[in-house]
Amino acid sequence: MPLEGQKLGYRYNKALWVFQHVDICMERGEIVGLVGPSGCGKSTLGKLLAGHLRPHEGKVIADGERKPHVERNSVQLVLQHPEQAVNPRWKLRRTLQESGSSNDHILAELAIENNWLDRYPNELSGGELQRICVARALGDETRYLIADEMTTMLDAITQAQIWHSVLNWAKLNGTGVLIISHERHLVNKICDRVIEWKDLVE
């Protein structure tokens, strides 16, 4: 069963809709790209799908469940800036443990060194910290991953390593991945299909 946004609408202030009537659907195991101009609403849509924001219109359904985010963490979101996504006062082992998704296989796949887990977020590089945020998102319950500019800040080698690991994992687990990115070459290379924002809002 798919992850679906039906007739979604969202506005940050009452006077102005960011978008309305947006329908989006992806299947388990699909790798889907979402591209569009800056400020059009891609990240907002990603947050709605992951349950970080509640839609003002429409609904999100994952695997037939109306509130996938309440019952379980089946839709995970990874953002561009890892330092904004972790508690700066927690060592990273605690961050991973709290999410319940730190299995050794994923840590190894993402080349996460054990000693990183005994450090605070500001004691790691951006790429190291992002690997931990990615590992946190790849839990047993994860059925869909929304990757919003997930590797934009990283060098090409780190980018390639992270995508290699994530796509392997997604393939193995039948996870759907929505890749929100400005990097069309990346999206064209790794996605099964690419959604243009203009086609969502027309």
Ligand SMILES: Nc1ncnc2c1ncn2[C@@H]1O[C@H](COP(=O)(O)OP(=O)(O)OP(=O)(O)O)[C@@H](O)[C@H]1O
């Ligand atoms: N917290 C917020 N409060 C008010 N307006 C916001 C907020 N977050 C985003 N917006 C506005 O909503 C619109 C959509 O933003 P969003 O971040 O979803 O776009 P985007 O397509 O992801 O952009 P980009 O490609 O530049 O990351 C923009 O006009 C933005 O200024």
